[in-house]
Amino acid sequence: MAAGTAYTPPAHGDRPARPAKRRTRATPAGMVENRRRSALMAHGVLILGLLIVAFPLYVTFVASTHELREITNAPMSLIPGDRMIDVYSRALLRGSANLTSATPVWFMMWNSLVMAMLIAVGKIVISILSAFAIVYFRFPGRMVFFWMIFITLMLPVEVRILPTYEVVANLGMLDSYAGLAVPLIASATATFLFRQLFMTLPDELTEAARMDGAGPMRFFVDFVLPLSRTNIAALFVILFIYGWNQYLWPLLITDNLETVVVGIYRMLNVGDDNADWPVIMATVVLAMVPPVLVVLVMQRQFVKGLVETEK
Amino acid sequence: MAEVTIREARKRYPGATDDTIKGIDCDVADGEFLVILGPSGCGKSTLLRMVAGLERISEGEVLIGGRVVNELEPKDRDIAMVFQNYALYPHMSVFDNMAYGLKIRGLPRTEIRERVEAAAALLELSPYLARRPRQLSGGQRQRVAMGRAIVREPSVFLFDEPLSNLDAKLRTQMRVEIKRLQQRLGITSLYVTHDQVEAMTLGDRLMVMNAGVADQIGTPLEVYHRPATLFVAGFIGSPAMNFVAGRVASGGGAVELAGGHRLPAAIGGSAAGRPVTAGIRPETLVLADNEPGAVEAIVDLVEALGADTLVHCRVAAAGPDATLVARLPGSVHARQGETLRLAVPDTQVHLFDPETTRAIV
Numbered sequence: 001m002a003a004g005t006a007y008t009p010p011a012h013g014d015r016p017a018r019p020a021k022r023r024t025r026a027t028p029a030g031m032v033e034n035r036r037r038s039a040l041m042a043h044g045v046l047i048l049g050l051l052i053v054a055f056p057l058y059v060t061f062v063a064s065t066h067e068l069r070e071i072t073n074a075p076m077s078l079i080p081g082d083r084m085i086d087v088y089s090r091a092l093l094r095g096s097a098n099l100t101s102a103t104p105v106w107f108m109m110w111n112s113l114v115m116a117m118l119i120a121v122g123k124i125v126i127s128i129l130s131a132f133a134i135v136y137f138r139f140p141g142r143m144v145f146f147w148m149i150f151i152t153l154m155l156p157v158e159v160r161i162l163p164t165y166e167v168v169a170n171l172g173m174l175d176s177y178a179g180l181a182v183p184l185i186a187s188a189t190a191t192f193l194f195r196q197l198f199m200t201l202p203d204e205l206t207e208a209a210r211m212d213g214a215g216p217m218r219f220f221v222d223f224v225l226p227l228s229r230t231n232i233a234a235l236f237v238i239l240f241i242y243g244w245n246q247y248l249w250p251l252l253i254t255d256n257l258e259t260v261v262v263g264i265y266r267m268l269n270v271g272d273d274n275a276d277w278p279v280i281m282a283t284v285v286l287a288m289v290p291p292v293l294v295v296l297v298m299q300r301q302f303v304k305g306l307v308e309t310e311k
Numbered sequence: 312m313a314e315v316t317i318r319e320a321r322k323r324y325p326g327a328t329d330d331t332i333k334g335i336d337c338d339v340a341d342g343e344f345l346v347i348l349g350p351s352g353c354g355k356s357t358l359l360r361m362v363a364g365l366e367r368i369s370e371g372e373v374l375i376g377g378r379v380v381n382e383l384e385p386k387d388r389d390i391a392m393v394f395q396n397y398a399l400y401p402h403m404s405v406f407d408n409m410a411y412g413l414k415i416r417g418l419p420r421t422e423i424r425e426r427v428e429a430a431a432a433l434l435e436l437s438p439y440l441a442r443r444p445r446q447l448s449g450g451q452r453q454r455v456a457m458g459r460a461i462v463r464e465p466s467v468f469l470f471d472e473p474l475s476n477l478d479a480k481l482r483t484q485m486r487v488e489i490k491r492l493q494q495r496l497g498i499t500s501l502y503v504t505h506d507q508v509e510a511m512t513l514g515d516r517l518m519v520m521n522a523g524v525a526d527q528i529g530t531p532l533e534v535y536h537r538p539a540t541l542f543v544a545g546f547i548g549s550p551a552m553n554f555v556a557g558r559v560a561s562g563g564g565a566v567e568l569a570g571g572h573r574l575p576a577a578i579g580g581s582a583a584g585r586p587v588t589a590g591i592r593p594e595t596l597v598l599a600d601n602e603p604g605a606v607e608a609i610v611d612l613v614e615a616l617g618a619d620t621l622v623h624c625r626v627a628a629a630g631p632d633a634t635l636v637a638r639l640p641g642s643v644h645a646r647q648g649e650t651l652r653l654a655v656p657d658t659q660v661h662l663f664d665p666e667t668t669r670a671i672v
Contacts, residue, residue, distance in 0.1 A: 202396065202398065204394045204395075204396055204397075204398035205398050205400070205401075207363075207365050207385075207392075207394070207398065208392070208394060208398035208399075208400070208459075209400075209411075210365070210384070210385050210386065211363070211385045211386065211390070211391065211392050211412070212386065212411050212412035212415055212459075212463075213384075213385075213386030213412055213415040213416060214411075214415055218415065222411075223400065223402075226402045227401070227402055
């Protein structure tokens, strides 16, 4: 509901009687059975889908709890082994056994975390500010700038990878956190999202704030930020996962600052040698944890944001 | 406390070929309640927003308390505004909504609390201070918007159709409250509305606007009894004034209508032959069966309102297509097709120049 519209919540007594949802008593027995059958069907399909998605994850987990020997012996056991603590601590603290310069996984995860946070926070900060400028200020070339930002939608990193690499190399940012994050920070999607959001805020709100003496930055902090809180949370989830899953760009520019996604690839790339499968699988499981955590933690914010209808 | 002076104010939007506000002059005395009345699109809100500082003034000046405010930010004009949709801050409690402006001004916390609580008590909002705007009813929101204006203790209140989002009953109630509040606080107020009942009841004076021009500025009764233009005459009063075309009769004292009838009117003979538009308020028409000056009217449509009966009728004596609306007592039972005899006292006929649309005095 829009803030301004005068909406008087109807008293409970005034509400038109809602048609009864469950009319089991009134429906013939055949229909009840039908409904039950379709519910069973729906659940069956959902459970099947869940199993298909979950099974590889389960196998990954199982593989990370055995020794290499047991994994390579076909058929692999589908029951978790007893080497879990050993394998995980090996992965976290030492990395893959048969790499000449193994990076411990905790460091890879730290790199991934820094990159993902820099990208998510950076993108949100830059795009909310640029959307604020575009929506609330009349400056020459406003629309030109907006369309310039918009056009970058068509130019993801993969398309402009060579020039971007050159720029980053010339700036001496190869193999640095800045080099990892900066080229991925400029974001047209987020700018566009915030622009649309700001345009739904009624003009009177801005004017009332102006009457109250709030300058532009004051308005930004006291109104724009709190009113876009839920959108920021949603965007953060998406952008964090986007950042965490980056592969091509970190692969290209990092040497020592290996991210966990790139790390998995390097662990696999051991030529004739046997890959250290338990450690790789443990790394895979570990790599999944932060995005899952972010989703789980932020989900609450999500739901709250959806239920709260303040704007 | 301050007077507001508007001098030759003009507004032209960039790219527009015509002025939206075409030079308005007005003095609002200290403590006066001025209602700006007009149909939608006449520029009344634009004028208010120019005073508020939300629209640039293209030409002319606006003075508040003797100080030219053209270049001042809204916050520096010592004004407070109540918006049509209230524009409450959705993410703040009622208390914070009212306190926000004071916080920005850097008032001490205790004083903010005192002022907000006093305003809340005045508006009977004390139990709702912790609530969010969306948890309030329309009338309560309206009061919060008023409270936000009151706590600032401004020298001028600006109201932009503050009651138009309320239902009819609440509107009447809030109208009385606003009037009472304004009298009690004695703060100069500018109030924009398109509702003539609101305008007549609230205003010390009215400014009737028509297409960017202030057609008339005067007390509600002046505007009602001596409308300065055809537009004002037609806009004020419900049902609207009847207009019939005619010419000033030779020798004066009457207007000869297109249908041949001599309508008695207060006008001298020097203007004989001059074309005029005669305006007759529906409520001044009376049934006059035996009077010689009465005209025959064939009833077209009857609207019985209880206390009054509105009778729409065709009057051949006034002109070929002339229809008049008469507001007759509720005791009159007219039927469609029936013939009535209507008369109007000569002092109650308004004369306008059809060219300039201005009243002929």
